[in-house]
Amino acid sequence: MTTTEIKITTARIPVLIGKGGKTKRDIEKKTGTTLAIDSEDGLVEIEGEDAIAVMRTTELVRAINRGFSPERAFTLFEDEDMILDIMDLSGVCTTPKQMERLRGRIIGKNGRAREQIEDMTGAILSVQGKTVAVIGMIDQVKNVRTAVEMLIEGLPHATVFSFLDRKKKEAKVDMLEYYY
Incomplete structure (x- = not known):
């Protein structure tokens, strides 16, 4: 039996x-784990027979905690990668x-910048508190991380989106080369 604890807000x-x-x-049903949640202090205990399932469930709880x-x-469970x-x-x-200004740059007016980043990378984002959380495949997450760093540096959205567009095209070429 594997047990882990995580504190959430x-x-x-x-x-x-x-x-x-x-x-x-x-x-609990999808992961084969059990959750014991202490509502007062935000402590979540995750227990299960399978250590990997407990780890994946911990990531799921962290994702929910990040918005x-x-x-x-x-x-996170759609693909093991x-x-x-x-x-x-x-x-x-x-x-x-x-x-607030930085969060606004990442989210964009009416959430459009965040949506654009999601559409161009295939990853999903959550901007909450002092964090930006990303769920995706390793390459997708790497591209989002670079895009967010570019926005932090103050680069224009157009520059960031053209970077993501180039990465998207490179990924398509890589995929075509893989299949042919």
Whole structure:
């Protein structure tokens, strides 16, 4: 039996549990693990026979904690090569105003920049608090990380999107070469 504990923010506990405990039951059923959630201090204990299932479930809980909906977090289970990457922005922002501005650059007006990044990479993003979390394949996550770093440096959105477009085309060429 493998057991691990993870602390999450108390604000995300209702999301993890779900209406009438539905999300918690879904997680347990799909992963073969059991979750013990302490609503007061945000401690989640994950237990299971399979160590890998416990690790993957821990990543799922971390994803939900970083702002992903349970449905979007479950994409971690669509492919064994899917990963969760969390970028901490607190090191590059010294004031709350700077953090808000940076979050705004990553999200974009009405969420369009975030959507564009998702469409161009195939990864999914969540911008919450002082972090940007990404779920995707390793190459997708690497491209998103580079795009976010470019936005942090203050590069124009157009430059970032043309970088992502080039990466998308390179991936298509690589795929064609692989199949032929």
